[in-house]
Amino acid sequence: MSAARYTESDVRRLAGPRSYERGLGYVDAVGPLHVDSRRISARVQGTERYSVALEDEDGLRAACTCPYGEDGHFCKHCVAVALTALREADRLPALREEAVMRDAALDTWLDGLGRDELLRLVRERLAEDADFKNKLALRVAAAGGDTSAVRADITALLDPADFTQYGYIAYEDAPGYAAQVTRAAQAIRDLAADGHGAVAVAVAREGIRRVVGVYETADDSDGSIAEAAEDLERAHLAACFAAPPDPDETAQWLIDHCLGDGGEYLEVEPADYREVLGVQGLAALRALAAEAHRRNPSGSAERSLLESLARAVGNLDELIAVRAASLEANGYTHLTIAEELDAAGRPDEALEWAERGLRHAAAEDERPHRGLVDHLAAHYARDGRPADALTVRRDHFQSDRSLHTYRALRTAARAVGLWDTERPPALEQLRVDAEGNRKRQWGGAVLIDALTDDADFDAAWAAAPGLATADQLLRLADASATTRPAEALAVYTRQIESCCRHTGNGTYARIADLLTKARACHEELGTPHDFTAYVARLRTEQKRKRNLMRILDHRGL
Incomplete structure (x- = not known):
């Protein structure tokens, strides 16, 4: 466990x-x-x-x-x-x-309890828990066939009025409304389970429409309403299985939802309704989707719907045709097609699409999508073409000099025993980049990351002055603390002194982490007494920060 x-x-x-x-x-x-x-x-x-x-x-x-x-x-x-x-x-x-x-x-x-004892326990809970009482009341109404009462109760649960004190649902009120939507979804499931599936379908659709409307006046930053709405949609699907509605009418509902405001706020996967629709409904839905795409060929919702339906019927060529009609300049669409073909056991076609994507990006003067390059290089490696994989990695490094592309180049070059040849010019390019961007380093020079990743710590420390950021120096110090403890200790000490100018428990925890690392450096240097003196001095200077002292005590510092 x-x-x-x-x-x-x-x-x-x-x-x-x-x-x-x-x-x-x-x-x-x-x-x-x-x-x-x-x-x-x-x-x-x-x-x-x-x-x-x-x-x-x-x-x-x-x-x-x-x-x-x-x-x-x-x-x-x-x-x-x-x-x-x-x-x-x-x-x-x-x-x-x-x-x-x-x-x-x-x-x-x-x-082992008797009926009377169980009833007493339930009644005690009913007296203490209004929410539990309301849930049981819904079950009673559904079991008694009073669908109008159940419908009214579900409608009340979906009413946001109690949560819109400012004219909209504020962030802090969203979870409360979401909880009511979740209760409504469960009530719909119960309604369908009690033999009222047709009513449950209608109530669920009304509820989905209501919640979609609420999105326009809600701060759902934490996603609680979205999650509850998805539960409501699952309840609708369950109701459809319990009492399959008219297939043509269901196809129209799906089209209206997916291409209307509902599709923007609550994603419904038409493929999930395949059994509910049957052959007739699925054909109707595909015809409606094709007509919508004809009217708006550039619409992303229309394209997404066609893709979903192609997957629903297992027509990969149709799915590819839909995607091929709108290719992204960086080759990402080609990548998605190649992945679908690979998954379908059509590797030759997948490779062709991946290569086409690389050519497409070059023709569009775009940097190729990283995933496309990874996919193509992996294909070459599997096909026993490591030299081609190296060529792809080298070209990608030229257009996108990052730690990722450097690592990929290193892996591909080592596969053919050419890393000693490839590494010097690659590092030289990174060195030129670093010098040219000295005054506008954001994440720091890639050169420092590459040398650190190569475990070439001597070269990384030599290149660091003026190029490395504080974060890069920390990563370098962490990687080489046992071999270059003096340099690492200097980095940790500067960071500790910087942190001591600030307050907050997160900062105090960071100070404790850095002190732990500094202690290890002192042990490597054979100067544990210097560390003891340093901590004593720091405690004296920072003694007013009681939470810091507590954390240091907890860490044994």
């Missing part, structure tokens, strides 16, 4: 830099972790004691009872619990196993 199913990068991305930095200071305030098969929960002592729940089965999600968390944000308390779970990752499998055993024991207990 796996441990944590997410990474620290996931936490940082979901929280944002501000909440992430604040969360670092709350790690010590996290109580015991409670883990089950899908959820990790704990209490965090903040201004008050807050409850945090993480779900990490299909991507990391979090909820917290603090005001910021209740608005749907991944707050500092969520960060603290998520990081605590990562640090205790080795314990998670055992805790999950214990949770499975507890769940099994609970199931056994429930199986």
Whole structure:
């Protein structure tokens, strides 16, 4: 069984830099972790004691009872619990196993309860949880055949009025509305399962239209409404399977959705409806799509629809014809066609299209798409044509001198034993580029990255003055700390001094990381006492930063 199913990068991305930095200071305030098969929960002592729940089965999600968390944000308390779970990752499998055993024991207990005891438990839940009560009320209405009541309840769930206090759905209100849309989707599934599939189809289409309209007045930056809308569309498809609607009418609905405003906000894959449409409906849909494309041959929605239908019927040549009618200048379209042909077991045609894409990019005076070059070079290598692969890589390096193209050139040249011949002119070109761009380096000179990647550290340190950025120097220091500890230590020390001019738990964690690296350099140099003195001096100078002192203590620095 796996441990944590997410990474620290996931936490940082979901929280944002501000909440992430604040969360670092709350790690010590996290109580015991409670883990089950899908959820990790704990209490965090903040201004008050807050409850945090993480779900990490299909991507990391979090909820917290603090005001910021209740608005749907991944707050500092969520960060603290998520990081605590990562640090205790080795314990998670055992805790999950214990949770499975507890769940099994609970199931056994429930199986042994009588009818009256179960009813008492349900009634207690109904009295405590209004949301649970509403869900059951929907099931009762559907089971009783009162479809008009169910329809009204679903319509109410999709009404955004309670979330549009400013005339639109604000970012902080989007998750609340999304939750209601998800409930509506489940109600539609229940309606179809209870034998009212035709009504469920109609209600789902009304709901999709309503939610699409909401997008125009909603800040859905976190994607919660989009995700709920996709669930609504899946509920519609399930209803269609439960009670297949008229195929011609369904074809028209799909066309109207995909080519109207709905297609812009909620992507529906017509191929998913193939069984629902049947032969008649699929033919009708293809005819409608072809006519729409004839009227608007440059429309991306029309082209995408034709591609989807070609995939639905398994007609690769038709798919290629659609794509070939609108070729991108850099050869990317050629690449997608080549990939489709390769997947279909037609490698000769795939190679022809990839080569054609390279020629097309040259004719358009465009830098070829990187993926196209990678695809073509891999084809040559598989076909036993390493010299051709090297030629392609060399030409690409000439037009796009980056670390990626340098690495690719190195791999191709080594395959034919020519790297010693290819490397000097390639480095010379990078050196000329670096000198010419000395005053406008953004990501730093590619020359430094290439030499570091080659593990030619002496040459990289020699070229670094005036060319390397701070990030490049850090990467170089990390790569060569054991062989060039004095140079690496100087880089780490400068970065520590720079970080000390700023505040924030993220900065403090970075200082601790750099100090750890600096300690390793001192050990290589045989000067551990100098490091001890340096840390003592830094602690004295920064003693007012209590969170920094706490982090240093935690790291043993």
